[in-house]
Each structure stands twice: as C-alpha cells, then as structure tokens.
Amino acid sequence: MSLFLMNRYLGDDDDDEDAKESRSKALLEKLQKQAKEREQQALSNRTVVKSDTNKTEEDEKEVKRKRKEPEDTEELSKVKKSKKKSSPLKTETEDQTAAKEISSEVESSTEAKQQSSKDKNESEIHADISAEPKSSSQPGFPILGGFEKKTVQKVHRVLPQWLAQPDVIQKDIKSNLVPVSLVPGICPKLMKRLEKNGIHNLFPVQAEVIPAVLEGVCHGLLMGRGGYRPRDICVSAPTGSGKTLAFAIPIVQALSERVLCQVRALIVLPTKELAQQVYKVFCTYAEGTNLKVVMIAGQKSFAAEQASLSENKGALSCSLADIVVATPGRLVDHINKNDGFSLQHLRFLVIDEADRMIDSMHQSWLKLVTQAVYKKGGDLSIFGRREPGPITAASLSPSQMPLQKLLFSATLTQNPEKLQQLGLHQPRLFSSIHSDASTQEASQPFEKFNFPEGLTEYYIPCTLSKKPLILLHLLLRLKFSTVLCFTNSREAAHRLFMLVKLFGGVQVAEFSSRLSPSERKKTLRDFEQEKIQLVISTDAAARGIDIQGVKCVVNYDAPQFIRTYIHRVGRTARAGKSGISFTFLLGVQEKNFLQMVTDAGSPSVQKQIIQPESLKSMEACYEQTLVELGNAIKDEKAKKRRTL
Numbered sequence: 067m068s069l070f071l072m073n074r075y076l077g078d079d080d081d082d083e084d085a086k087e088s089r090s091k092a093l094l095e096k097l098q099k100q101a102k103e104r105e106q107q108a109l110s111n112r113t114v115v116k117s118d119t120n121k122t123e124e125d126e127k128e129v130k131r132k133r134k135e136p137e138d139t140e141e142l143s144k145v146k147k148s149k150k151k152s153s154p155l156k157t158e159t160e161d162q163t164a165a166k167e168i169s170s171e172v173e174s175s176t177e178a179k180q181q182s183s184k185d186k187n188e189s190e191i192h193a194d195i196s197a198e199p200k201s202s203s204q205p206g207f208p209i210l211g212g213f214e215k216k217t218v219q220k221v222h223r224v225l226p227q228w229l230a231q232p233d234v235i236q237k238d239i240k241s242n243l244v245p246v247s248l249v250p251g252i253c254p255k256l257m258k259r260l261e262k263n264g265i266h267n268l269f270p271v272q273a274e275v276i277p278a279v280l281e282g283v284c285h286g287l288l289m290g291r292g293g294y295r296p297r298d299i300c301v302s303a304p305t306g307s308g309k310t311l312a313f314a315i316p317i318v319q320a321l322s323e324r325v326l327c328q329v330r331a332l333i334v335l336p337t338k339e340l341a342q343q344v345y346k347v348f349c350t351y352a353e354g355t356n357l358k359v360v361m362i363a364g365q366k367s368f369a370a371e372q373a374s375l376s377e378n379k380g381a382l383s384c385s386l387a388d389i390v391v392a393t394p395g396r397l398v399d400h401i402n403k404n405d406g407f408s409l410q411h412l413r414f415l416v417i418d419e420a421d422r423m424i425d426s427m428h429q430s431w432l433k434l435v436t437q438a439v440y441k442k443g444g445d446l447s448i449f450g451r452r453e454p455g456p457i458t459a460a461s462l463s464p465s466q467m468p469l470q471k472l473l474f475s476a477t478l479t480q481n482p483e484k485l486q487q488l489g490l491h492q493p494r495l496f497s498s499i500h501s502d503a504s505t506q507e508a509s510q511p512f513e514k515f516n517f518p519e520g521l522t523e524y525y526i527p528c529t530l531s532k533k534p535l536i537l538l539h540l541l542l543r544l545k546f547s548t549v550l551c552f553t554n555s556r557e558a559a560h561r562l563f564m565l566v567k568l569f570g571g572v573q574v575a576e577f578s579s580r581l582s583p584s585e586r587k588k589t590l591r592d593f594e595q596e597k598i599q600l601v602i603s604t605d606a607a608a609r610g611i612d613i614q615g616v617k618c619v620v621n622y623d624a625p626q627f628i629r630t631y632i633h634r635v636g637r638t639a640r641a642g643k644s645g646i647s648f649t650f651l652l653g654v655q656e657k658n659f660l661q662m663v664t665d666a667g668s669p670s671v672q673k674q675i676i677q678p679e680s681l682k683s684m685e686a687c688y689e690q691t692l693v694e695l696g697n698a699i700k701d702e703k704a705k706k707r708r709t710l
C-alpha cells in the first residue's frame with residue numbers, strides 16, 4: 067500500500083493535446099463548483115442573520131466576523147482554539163450563544179464540505195492504489211509510479227539549415243553537361259587549357275562549384291563578395307563525378323595573378339597515390355602560369371621535399387611553392403620540423419576525401435595547420451592575421467586574408483558534430499542527394515549516399531570454397547576484362563593473386579602495401595594500358611584512385627562498411643560511363659549486406675546465380691592448383707625465414 071502521495075512534474079506534455087484539454091475542462095468545472103458552493107454558503111449565512119431580529123449590534127459585528135472566518139476547517143478550529151485559550155473562564159452570554167449558532171452552521175457546512183472532499187480524496191487515493199497504472203492518465207499531476215504509461219516522445223534529428231537544404235547537383239552527368247564557355251567566371255586561358263585537354267563540357271559538380279569558389283575571389287584574395295569573408299564550401303557528389311577539377315580550376319585561376327610566390331593553397335589527401343593523382347591535375351592546369359606546384363607525400367626524402375618547398379636567400383627564406391599537395395603525415399612533419407615552410411599566406415585549404423580525413427583527425431593535423439596559418443610574428447606586418455572570432459565591427463577592420471576551406475567527398479558525413487570539428491565558416495553544401503532533407507530526417511535514421519548513374523550492381527550468393535572458381539569463371543568464361551577485385555586483407559589479396567597466377571589464363575597483379583610505391587605505380591599504369599586483366603587489391607585502391615577503363619569491380623570479400631562499398635564500386639562507372647559490380651556473399655552475409663546497401667540508397671542490387679554446373683569443368687584443374695598453392699606458400703615462408 068502506498069504510504070503517501072507524491073506529485074511529480076513530468077514536463078509539458080505538448081503531444082497529448084486531448085488529455086490536456088480534458089484536464090483544463092475538469093479543472094474549470096471544479097472551480098465553478100467551488101464558486102457556486104461559496105456563493106450559496108454566503109447567502110445562507112445572510113438569511114440566518116436577517117431572521118434573528120433580537121440580535122444586538124454587537125451580534126451583527128460577530129456575524130460579520132464569522133462571515134470573514136476562513137472556510138478551511140483547520141483554520142477555523144485554530145481560531146476556535148485560540149479563542150478558547152484567550153478566555154477560558156468566560157461564561158456563555160446570549161451573544162456568544164448566537165455567535166455559536168452561526169459558527170456551528172458555518173462549521174457544519176464546511177465540515178460537510180470537508181467530509182465530502184475528504185471522501186472524494188480518499189476514494190481517489192483508493193482508486194489510485196488499486197489501479198496505479200491509471201493514475202498517469204488522470205487529470206492534474208501524475209502519480210508516482212505511473213511513468214510507464216507515459217508515451218515516450220520520439221526525438222528526430224534536426225540538421226542545421228545548410229546541411230538540410232543544400233545546393234542540388236544533378237546526378238546524371240551525361241544529360242547535364244555544361245559547355246565550358248557557359249560556366250561563369252572561367253578565364254579564357256583556362257578555357258583554352260581545358261579544351262586542349264579534351265574537356266569541352268563541364269560536369270554538373272564542376273558547373274556549380276567552380277563559379278561558387280570564384281565568387282569568393284572576385285575582389286582579390288583579401289575579401290569575398292561584398293567585402294565579406296568567403297563562405298566555406300562542402301561538396302558531396304558521386305564517385306567519378308569530377309570533383310578534382312571542381313577545386314583545381316578555380317584555385318589555379320585565383321592564384322594565377324599572384325605577385326609573390328607563397329604557399330596559398332594546400333590540398334590534403336589521405337594516401338600517396340591520391341596525392342600523386344591530384345598533383346598531376348594541378349601541374350596540368352598550372353602550366354603556362356608562374357604557379358609552382360609541390361607535392362609532400364613521402365615519395366621523396368624529407369630533405370628533398372624541404373628543398374622543393376623553400377630556399378634561403380641571405381637571411382630570408384623564400385617560398386618555392388604556391389600550391390602544396392600533401393598527405394597528413396608528411397604535412398605535420400614539415401610544419402613541425404621545416405622552418406622554411408610557412409602557411410601564413412594560406413588562402414585555400416582543400417580537404418579531399420573529407421569524411422576519411424575527419425576520421426583521421428586524431429592526428430590533429432588540422433589544428434597544426436590552423437596554428438601555422440595564424441602564427442604570431444612573421445613577415446605579415448601589413449596583413450597581420452588573427453584567428454577569426456565572433457564577427458564585430460572591430461573584427462572586420464582592418465580586413466585580413468581569409469582562409470577558405472573546401473571539403474570534397476562522395477560520402478561526406480552529415481553528422482554536424484563531426485563537421486563541427488573543422489570549424490567551418492558559414493558553410494555552403496553542394497550535394498546530389500535529391501530527397502527533401504526535412505522529410506528525410508524525420509523518417510530515415512541512416513545516411514543516404516550517391517551511387518554513380520551508370521553503375522549496375524549484382525551480388526552472387528556463394529560458399530567460401532567456390533569463391534575462387536566463380537572469380538575465374540567471370541574472367542575466363544564470361545570474358546570480363548579490366549577487373550578490379552577487392553579483398554579485406556593484404557594476405558588474402560596475395561593468396562588469391564598466387565592462386566589465379568598458378569591457375570593460368572589470366573594476366574593478374576596485386577596491389578597492396580606489400581608492394582613498394584613504384585611497384586604499385588607500375589601496376590596501375592599497366593592496368594590502365596590493359597596489359598593486366600585483373601588487379602587484386604586491398605582497400606588501398608578503394609578511394610579516389612582514378613583508373614581509366616575499369617569495367618568491372620568484384621568485392622571478393624564483402625565490405626563491412628557502406629562507405630567502403632561505395633568507394634570500391636565507384637572505381638568503375640566513372641565520368642558518366644557505365645560499369646558493373648559483383649559482390650560475393652556467403653549465406654550469413656546476405657541479409658546484412660542487402661540491408662546496408664538499401665539503407666544507403668542504392669537503386670537496386672540484383673541477384674546473380676552462378677550454376678554449379680558451369681564451374682564443374684574447372685574443378686579438376688582448380689584442385690591441382692590448390693596443391694601447388696600450398697607448396698608455393700611454404701616456399702615463400704621458408705624464403706622469408708632465411709632472409710630474417
């Protein structure tokens with residue numbers, strides 16, 4: 067049995083409008099009833115007084131006093147007690163008798179009321195005790211213990227407006243090409259260079275983003291449009307949609323008129339291969355200008371990179387680079403150890419594969435870059451830079467060189483907490499995810515991503531032992547060429563490479579951290595030139611790598627994360643071309659995989675069944691190859707032991 071009743075405030079229940087309305091109605095009725103009772107009581111008192119004609123003026127005063135007596139019986143009894151205490155020896159007079167009569171009348175009416183309300187309360191409490199769960203739905207405050215009945219409010223994720231309402235980029239490249247001459251802001255020199263490189267039309271992401279970046283430099287490098295600091299830009303567009311040119315073209319154009327050579331653009335990428343690829347693009351478009359492009363990605367020694375970044379002229383250190391393409395590791399080394407490397411004039415910071423770079427933020431490379439940009443002292447006496455704080459009249463004058471951040475990825479996170487780490491300034495998002503963000507957020511707990519338009523996705527149900535045979539079947543029987551095949555580890559990639567090589571009939575190579583950078587570079591070149599039919603790779607080649615002519619991607623091992631899947635299959639169907647992907651799935655993987663890709667917004671993954679009969683003719687040879695593979699692996703291990 068409950069010993070006491072405790073009322074608790076459970077927060078405004080805005081959702082339950084009906085319950086709220088009925089509660090207020092009940093309260094109103096209760097108040098009206100009380101008012102009526104009080105009115106009647108007052109009337110009855112008055113009649114009692116009037117009927118007593120023998121009463122003296124003294125009596126009338128007493129009546130008035132009685133009328134003012136509190137209704138609350140507790141208070142009444144207190145008053146009575148105090149009266150008794152004050153005149154304990156007083157004998158009863160006629161007046162006192164009359165007053166007593168009135169008092170008893172008042173008392174009886176209040177007692178009756180008290181009794182009725184007491185009964186009511188008791189019955190309410192009994193009802194509460196006997197049917198506790200009901201209590202929360204009763205008007206007034208809910209009863210302790212009735213929480214389970216309260217409906218839990220659904221909490222929807224609310225995105226900041228810039229994330230919820232992006233500038234839309236068309237996904238279909240082929241039908242949304244824009245002639246270079248129609249894109250505003252591109253200078254004639256760069257138009258010619260684009261034409262020279264066979265680019266007559268720009269892809270949708272380029273047609274949207276290039277003018278937006280150029281708008282920020284329309285009044286020079288010091289201020290953006292209208293004299294304001296330019297907004298940071300985030301771009302989320304499918305793999306192979308041409309994001310590299312979307313930042314390379316406006317940066318080259320913005321810096322091409324510079325007078326002094328200083329590091330004004332820094333492009334940070336997660337791997338050496340990607341850095342090499344982007345470096346090449348910048349070199350191509352900086353040709354014919356005074357701009358110097360330097361790569362610091364660990365492909366050369368630290369000293370060689372140092373020499374390419376700056377030189378000493380007397381006591382002065384002069385920059386030899388305008389645009390630096392870097393991987394985070396080497397970048398941090400140069401910030402910490404290379405005195406000649408200054409980022410105090412940095413105007414553009416490009417973070418490619420931004421979601422991956424945010425995940426590697428524990429290396430705190432961004433913090434170091436920011437510190438290097440706003441480093442105290444130095445030679446910036448005229449354009450002294452302070453880290454921007456809140457915008458005030460004072461902070462806007464004198465104007466200082468802004469640092470604009472440009473983020474690119476095919477799988478850019480929509481997690482505001484993650485993006486917040488980047489300290490973006492009034493960011494603007496360009497995205498090819500079309501669905502209405504407000505409804506999307508209300509109903510979808512998963513992030514949606516973009517898939518290339520020309521991609522056809524298949525999955526092949528299989529068993530572990532049949533996987534190699536199915537891969538061989540795709541290459542030898544179905545005659546797929548330029549196939550990029552992904553495994554989940556470099557050991558698995560190596561074993562599969564050896565197996566296919568021993569089986570024969572396929573030009574195969576591996577691509578993983580087992581190989582040196584120069585070996586990997588050669589592999590990619592040979593693959594592009596179709597000297598190699600199949601490359602078996604780890605996820606080292608999954609992101610950003612642009613290999614011309616990959617027609618088919620095979621996920622030999624199913625990817626564990628949706629981002630990995632999107633980047634792997636994105637090595638085909640690039641630049642508006644078509645491509646095909648196969649994912650080998652074991653029985654236990656099927657359900658989770660299909661759920662994962664559907665949640666991410668994949669248009670459709672079709673099932674492809676390889677009949678066991680079609681593999682039969684290869685089985686004998688395959689068994690023989692397995693024996694050979696066992697021996698080859700033993701030899702390799704022995705060789706390794708000897709070299710140790």
Ligand SMILES: Nc1ncnc2c1ncn2[C@@H]1O[C@H](COP(=O)(O)OP(=O)(O)OP(=O)(O)O)[C@@H](O)[C@H]1O
Pocket residue numbers: 264265266267268269272303304305306307308309310311475476609610611612636640641
């Ligand atoms: N306007 C264009 N016309 C023709 N080809 C283009 C154009 N823009 C880019 N390309 C080509 O499209 C391919 C893909 O471009 P890019 O590597 O920039 O894509 P991406 O969006 O960065 O892809 P990922 O997300 O995989 O890194 C490249 O081979 C590039 O040369």
